[in-house]
Amino acid sequence: MILTELKPGDKGKITDVSKVTALVQSRLLDFGVLEGKEVCYKYALPFGGPCMLEACGQCIGIRRKEAMCIQVEQS
Amino acid sequence: MEVALFGNPNTGKTSLFNILTGSYEYVGNWSGVTVEKKVGILKESAGRLIDLPGIYSLNPLSKDEGIATQFLLNESFSVALNIVDASQLERNLHLTIQLLEFGKPVVIGLNMIDVAKSRGIHIDEKALGKKLGASVIPIVARTGKKCQFLSKQLTPREEDAEPLHIDYGEKVEESIDQLVSLMPEDVRLNKRWLSLQFLEGNKVVRENLTSLIDKEQLNKICTELESQIIIEKDTKSIKQYLYAKRQQFISEVVAESVEKGQTSGRTFTQTIDAVVTNKFLGIPIFLLLMFLVFTLTFNWLGTPLSDGLDAFISGPLTDWLKAGLTNVHATPFIQSVILDGIVAGVGGVLVFVPQIFILFFFISLIEDSGYMARVAMVMDRVMESVGLNGKAFIPLIIGFGCNVPGIMAARTIEQPKERLLTTLLTPLMSCSARLSVYSLFVAAFFEKHQALIVLSLYVLGIIVALVLAKIFTFFIKSEGSVFVIELPPYRIPQARTLLRSTWDKGKGFVRKAGTFIFGGTVAIWFLSYAGPHGFDVPIDESFMAVICGYIAPLLAPIGFGTWQAAGALVTGFLAKEVVVSTMNVLYFVPDGQTLTGIISHFYTPLQAYSFMVFILLYVPCLSTVAVIQKEAGSKKWTAFSIGYALVVAYLLSLVVYQGGQWLGLH
Ligand SMILES: Nc1nc2c(ncn2[C@@H]2O[C@H](COP(=O)(O)OP(=O)(O)OP(=O)(O)O)[C@@H](O)[C@H]2O)c(=O)[nH]1
Numbered sequence A: 001m002i003l004t005e006l007k008p009g010d011k012g013k014i015t016d017v018s019k020v021t022a023l024v025q026s027r028l029l030d031f032g033v034l035e036g037k038e039v040c041y042k043y044a045l046p047f048g049g050p051c052m053l054e055a056c057g058q059c060i061g062i063r064r065k066e067a068m069c070i071q072v073e074q075s
Numbered sequence B: 001m002e003v004a005l006f007g008n009p010n011t012g013k014t015s016l017f018n019i020l021t022g023s024y025e026y027v028g029n030w031s032g033v034t035v036e037k038k039v040g041i042l043k044e045s046a047g048r049l050i051d052l053p054g055i056y057s058l059n060p061l062s063k064d065e066g067i068a069t070q071f072l073l074n075e076s077f078s079v080a081l082n083i084v085d086a087s088q089l090e091r092n093l094h095l096t097i098q099l100l101e102f103g104k105p106v107v108i109g110l111n112m113i114d115v116a117k118s119r120g121i122h123i124d125e126k127a128l129g130k131k132l133g134a135s136v137i138p139i140v141a142r143t144g145k146k147c148q149f150l151s152k153q154l155t156p157r158e159e160d161a162e163p164l165h166i167d168y169g170e171k172v173e174e175s176i177d178q179l180v181s182l183m184p185e186d187v188r189l190n191k192r193w194l195s196l197q198f199l200e201g202n203k204v205v206r207e208n209l210t211s212l213i214d215k216e217q218l219n220k221i222c223t224e225l226e227s228q229i230i231i232e233k234d235t236k237s238i239k240q241y242l243y244a245k246r247q248q249f250i251s252e253v254v255a256e257s258v259e260k261g262q263t264s265g266r267t268f269t270q271t272i273d274a275v276v277t278n279k280f281l282g283i284p285i286f287l288l289l290m291f292l293v294f295t296l297t298f299n300w301l302g303t304p305l306s307d308g309l310d311a312f313i314s315g316p317l318t319d320w321l322k323a324g325l326t327n328v329h330a331t332p333f334i335q336s337v338i339l340d341g342i343v344a345g346v347g348g349v350l351v352f353v354p355q356i357f358i359l360f361f362f363i364s365l366i367e368d369s370g371y372m373a374r375v376a377m378v379m380d381r382v383m384e385s386v387g388l389n390g391k392a393f394i395p396l397i398i399g400f401g402c403n404v405p406g407i408m409a410a411r412t413i414e415q416p417k418e419r420l421l422t423t424l425l426t427p428l429m430s431c432s433a434r435l436s437v438y439s440l441f442v443a444a445f446f447e448k449h450q451a452l453i454v455l456s457l458y459v460l461g462i463i464v465a466l467v468l469a470k471i472f473t474f475f476i477k478s479e480g481s482v483f484v485i486e487l488p489p490y491r492i493p494q495a496r497t498l499l500r501s502t503w504d505k506g507k508g509f510v511r512k513a514g515t516f517i518f519g520g521t522v523a524i525w526f527l528s529y530a531g532p533h534g535f536d537v538p539i540d541e542s543f544m545a546v547i548c549g550y551i552a553p554l555l556a557p558i559g560f561g562t563w564q565a566a567g568a569l570v571t572g573f574l575a576k577e578v579v580v581s582t583m584n585v586l587y588f589v590p591d592g593q594t595l596t597g598i599i600s601h602f603y604t605p606l607q608a609y610s611f612m613v614f615i616l617l618y619v620p621c622l623s624t625v626a627v628i629q630k631e632a633g634s635k636k637w638t639a640f641s642i643g644y645a646l647v648v649a650y651l652l653s654l655v656v657y658q659g660g661q662w663l664g665l666h
């Protein structure tokens, strides 16, 4: 399933980030967000706004279309 | 001895820099506050400390990160002081490893111990240091705890350190050996490090290497390794593979040196975030906060203070000076320079100091609390619709204080085109200098709705910037905008830091009063004192009136076709406050009255509003133009930024004035 399908507040394990834009992928790697890591999907802002994740002890904001490219496994 | 600060963004490098050098550089609670190299003198030991922008890895993605990497590669230093956020240890250590591999002596400052402790993280610094082969010193840069001790550990080393050596596996090691053997003897930097960074895809290192080694050969080694690794090791790229290897090493290090206790439930940050980045309340809360700031600045706090100061300067101070000057038998000429020129002009600007400091105080509060990154997040959707990203909103907010640091802050935007756009649009943000003009006019014309009128101008600036961004993106094609932002935990700003940062921003305003405004005022006073027919002429026959009389007709359609207004606008290019001081000189203010009192005879409220709109937009000031030139790096864009502003200002003022008249306003 994709990240945004998680219920707000739920956690999942990332299985694939390779579809995300290269630049965003590099940044996520900087934050330590990559395959195998656990993320918590917090919420998305309205009108297609960005969404907030919590991973590796930090909060990260990314655009929804980017989040929709992240595959996760519910945990 | 040169000590260079390296570390992830927002880990407290600049806080430490300020403590160790006793200077004040810009500190704030978001990633990418420092965007330039800054040099300071160490207080404790002989040497210089160099503050650099924060980086996550040595491969730069944005312009500010590039500065840190370029420094590492091209400039010489004795010790690298690596600041590590103890509450985010694992992430921070990736950079530490790359620094240790570089081979220069590294001292590790383990910062934010207080935060780590509150999250139940305990770090054994001895064990950590032993594992990494560098000394680790726990500090709290916010309070200064142990910082002097750290400073004493910074001693020049005779020898370079033994570089950290991690085994990256057979295949990678082979490629490294190949690359190393291809490099000429006299390479100044560590060859293994260069090879590793190259394989990882570091753009700056790649450029350096292509001047030494044949490009084809380089590419061949890279693609070969990539195909082998991806098949055998089941990873997506060399970069990820190396990352995983380092992570493995870090996990071993952490296992031996870190103890994680229990963390309590919902944190302070989560509670606040539930409200300020709330789905529906996010944007309304931001607007409400801004309105509150303006109301405080104009209605509740700032105006009474400014009025008091104004009454003092135009009343007692002028009287004392006049009495003093008469006592020493100063000539009428000198009296006129001082009273009608300097006191009127410089004093006329200084009366706005209270309001401007209050505004700066609130900007500092936003910067240091952690709200800045949230605003970027909340605004991203709006910014995306005009081809920018939420991060571009940070330069815009800083631009409310002064456009110059605002434009500098655009360096953290990853995409070059988006950065250029932000640089061009930041001057539309209403800076504090423009505030002095608004203060003058709203006090004279819109007594009842001061905060609202001023807020409308700020919002107008933002709207014009957004609309223009949309238009410009048709011409400046973007590579596709991206947005990723780290949201730091909220921190309650310290009073000391807040006051310093307010003062640091505000002192520029006071200093300008002593230089630009002083000089400008004297020149303007002279031009209005002298005329084609000699000195001490009626002001309407002065040089100023004659020269600006030519421009005035052009301004008539937008509501202020007088030579005084033209004069104020022309001199306003120096610095926007000069508009006020020019008006103080040109509209001769009789004793005991203030400019606010008499200006209402010269404008109608509609004309006044049109004038304020024009001031908001018309041209970036001299210092801003200089920064645009530096950041955009092209005369063409600099000229464009002036040109478009003039056109837009004229058109909008025209709409306001003519439209307002049509609606029956005056
Ligand atoms: N709790 C706590 N906060 C700290 C400490 N050191 C710094 N801070 C806060 O962390 C924030 C970031 O500090 P800066 O000094 O601007 O960080 P920086 O590393 O220079 O950041 P960039 O310039 O963006 O790379 C500020 O709000 C500081 O007050 C610390 O030891 N403990």
Ligand SMILES: [Mg+2]
Pocket (backbone or CB within 6 Å): B013, B014, B015, B026, B027, B033, B034, B052, B053, B054
């Ligand atoms: Mg800094």
